[in-house]
Amino acid sequence: MSRKRLLQLFQMHEKYLDLSNWPIVNKLLLNQDDLKLYERRELAVSLYMEQKLTNKEIFEAAGINEKEITRLIKRCLMWDKDTNIIWGFRALIPQKRTTNYQRKAQTSVDLNINTIEDHAKKLPGAFSKLMDDYPAIKEKISKAHLRKIGSGKEPQFVRGKDIHSYFIELCKKEGLGERDYPLNTSDRGKRSLYRYFKTNEFNHFAAAASLYGSEASRNAKKINSNNFEFTTPLLVRPYQRVQFDGHRIDAFFTITYKTPEGDWVTDTIERIWLLVIIDVATRVIIGYHLSFNKEYTQYDVLKCIKNAIVPYSKRVLFIDGLVYHESGGFPSEVIPQAEWALWDELSCDNAKANLSLMVRDRLYHVVDCRINPGPAGVPEFRGIIERFFRTFENRGFHNLISTTGSHPNDPIRKEPERAAKRYEISLEDLEELTDVLISDYNGTPHKGINNFSPLELMKQRIELRNMSPRTLEPFKRKDILFFSLQQKRNIRGNVKNGKRPFIHYEGVDYRSTVLSNSPFLIGIELTLVINTEDLRVIRAFLSDGSEFGYLTASGKWGVSPHSLVERKAINKLRNDGKISFTQYQNPVVVYHEFIKKKSLKSKRYRNRHAEVLRKTKEEERRQLEIQESEHVIERKVRENNQSSTQSSSLKQNEVNLKPLKTFNY
Template sequence: MPEKINLSALREKRDTWSELNLEVMDEDVKSKYLQRKKAVDLYIDGMSPSKVSEQTGISSGEVIRLVHRCSDLNKSGNMAGYKALLPNNRTSDILGKFNKLFLEYPTLESFVLGNYFGDKHYTLEHNMNIRSLHTKFREECIRLGIQDYEYPLCLKDNGYDALYRYLKRKEKEMQQLAIKRATKTSQQHFAITSYGESYNINPIAPYNIVQLDGHKIDMIYSVEVENEHGEVIRMPATRAWLITVMDVATRAIIGYAMSPYENYNQHDVLQAIYNAIKPHKKINFSHESLKYPENDGFPSLCIPETKWAAFDVIMLDNAKSHLAQNVIYKLNEGIKCVTNFGSVATPETRGIVERFFRTLEMGGFHRLPGTTGSHIYDNKRNNPEKEAVKYEISYNDICELVEYLIAEYNNSAHSKLENQTPLQVMARRIHAGMQPYIVPVSQRQTIEKLTYFTEERILRGGYKTGTRPYLSYLGVRYHAVDVQIPMQYVGKKVYIEVNPEDVSHVKLYDTQGIFLADMIATGEWGKRPHSIKTHKAALKRKSKNLDNNSLFTPHLTEFEEDLRKNAKNSRRDRTFANIMQKENCEKKEEVKRMNSNKVKNSKRSNTHNEYSKEEMALIDSMSIEEAYRKGLI
């Protein structure tokens, strides 16, 4: 039997009940609620249940039940009040039968919560489902002496629905325990989204804080390869990487770098940072449809105050290429900026640059043939490998598209900037006095060598072996060029300065930082310019094919030939082959310019003062050494 209600005490408590907002209720809910509220108020004011039933149309028994619901205590020890009158109010925190069961058997509640949230004192099962938990719950009720005719075993479902509602309510109340049932990624995201005061920095000055991140472009390009019949055909290559540096205050892209390799490394990161500081250099588009906007699209091209501007703080993710000691040292000591690494696997901390990548893809690459779409099930994906070959999309096309799209992005309205463009906001704030730090001319040499790095080595050689001083780096010997290194350095520690874009030669320094000599690699390694990535790839091939390669002098020519043979079957190999071909062409152009300059400045031994066109063509077709031996220069 329900307990007798003390109406006089209930009238005093009723004054503390909170009124509900009727404006937000649906008409059906509001009508039923007001009917119930009128019945409860009439009964509490002293009217008999029968008369209340006559005036409201609610049965006498239902009136008594509603009054009991309003006077029941919730978990806070307060009366439920008028909110208990809402129809279908199953999510209320009224202490119903299930909660009262836990009051009578306190250990049962600990048993349920311990099993559900993975307390090792109750279970070793991870993320136990509610159906399994209900079986254990029923067994525990029997063990505690609850009879078949008692709650909850008397119910048809043995209290399953009540247990389900109880656990879902507890998930909302016990956040720290509930999040442990989620995936690791969700836990990481949950950890960085908190409540209370936000401590995120929102800069307004340009170049105060920048964000750097890499993105694999959703588009495949193709390269030319030679098949087994000697025919030159096009085949798909790998996707390229884009590493960008974005100014947080203005959302402007201030610099970027491209990488055609399978993944980018610390040198690509430093290249992007270098490009963000050094004034941007325009490219000559090979496609007439691609043009720069009127202001050229980059801060250093349209805002003179940003030339050689450096930033104060750079935000990076936890990728290994970003965490490299060389990168941190160059940022802290070379640029004098603060590095801010976000949480692991939480791109939300760099949400601005992540949003830029989505904008770039949706408004740019996803609209073109050869796109891979955002995922393998994207309906924009339509055999991108075939389209990359059909339309002869090259790596240079990808680079030109990136240059064009970034220039357009910097001149596009941004909702977070009140529909102003990033360059407009940057120019206005700089002209208002928010001047960025400009790298002095005396320190720009440090920025020019930002991508370089140093390695410690031991200088070898000696009279006993009859060898001049040399060093070994990446499995290759390096000798001095036109300089005699004193023998006193043999066996001592020295340092080399390496340019990752060309390791055919390095610079040698002693322990005090004094320059000693230019060191050039022996054999073909020193004749052909090549990046450190290409060098390591050739060495990797050597280790896999010991029978076909020299143990001491692997040849780039053989490596390139091997790539050509495998290009028709391996996308990675044909990508490497294309990169090596590009590096070789660039070096040939450089040697050609050097030959031309030396020819112009040299004096011939005969009576003629100028070369004929035929002689110039002959000189340009050979190396400096060969032209000298033949007496042409």
């Protein structure tokens, strides 16, 4: 039989005509007798596949006839399902089994055999034959072992003996009796069933690994269905891919506030979330955000994204002895090309906050990047940021007296809440420590990047290797773009009732002088661009895209800055009857007083109160910056006026003091 005929018979690729593509054998591992037989077979098969000698010459050289050679070549060309390649020269190893044993004889009791023990000796392969003859039993036993729920009401078992009882019931339902296998054996197929469990685990590796805990399940998911490991391509360019994740800090902190009665109280809050964005190529932390919420929200994710893009500025530190390391910092602070830098791909987990419509919209339209959520429940696919969190805790908060440790039984955990209250480890301390720790991390040599510091490596690749990232367009560099939301509302109003035109959004009316004096617009639809961080003012656009102007919240709603989350919380509490306010009361102040009162007994409300205090400080800081900028402008105007007055007076003096010209004739 020709070589091509053999390939056609087994439907093999022509590349297997070349013996260099066949799997080989390590001859040093064979004993002398097996080695001699193997070498004769290898010589005969090689000469036959080359087709340079006749069958008689091959027989004289190797001592194997044509029929045997054809049988050996057929074994070599058989497909090995375990290695996903042909058997090749491996099939020539003496006593090598290339197929599993398949029983052909019957498994019922032979009347000529007197005892069950004698009968059991003559049942090799009986269990495999039973599984092949009754695939329904095989499927149900496999599901029972892997604890999978089928389409019907199938029972779940944990112990092997319970699955064995279920197995016997299935056999009886299929009509098998005492004369049939496995009922005709002493253990009723129990040992064979247990051996099948091992085979079933190998065939369903990921599903079986989940029976042994979450860690084993995650490790098993590192390999996909095609048995190829998920690998990350080598990334060199900064901002090519970044990883985002949240981590609950392993320490307790306190908040100090004044009660409605005027007393100062210091108490612990729920643990804080640290949200981080890290560059994969250089390991640089490009931005972070501390979330005081019980679970971080889409707005926290947007704040972290904003902090990673907007140029960074150092904090003023108040903890004695705490200083920034000179080599540390953030890329947007020390590398000019990294100011307002954007990334190409963001890798994150499948948390709802990460994949919310608002976050995806901002990433698409502002950052212009891809989102790679990755497989669920496998943090190893974001191993870089997971490793950072462990390093961050070991270098930082695990050294605090209020640390919770990495787990409840960690020996470094010693009454963390009590320690936090005793030493008044505040949220301000947390913010300063976090900023310094991350800044110093960026300037510390890293083994994973050849002992460069992350900042050094990014600076080298951007400045020396010309790998500058994309940057945000100037017209997009406003906070409102990160937290903006578009909604459509119809203009309301009624001439009969004398109600001038207005817009209603989230329980509040919005007006402006232009809108109030435009009753002909009643019923017209406006597109509202809403800054979800401050709902006092909303920007409106007509249907053709032209700007209509700014609308202000009516009453006290337009006085205090408040976010969309706070507006919804206030409306919910009011609808539930937990708070009430009149048109003369500021609803934001009423809400803050409610939170302050609840903070005496609830950690969750203390976290909310902490967020309120942080926003208040940020607003005060912003107002100071505005005032300072206004003072600078006023000073420059005065200086310009003074200089212009002085210059004009000097010019006048120059005119007055100008000497008379004399002429000589």
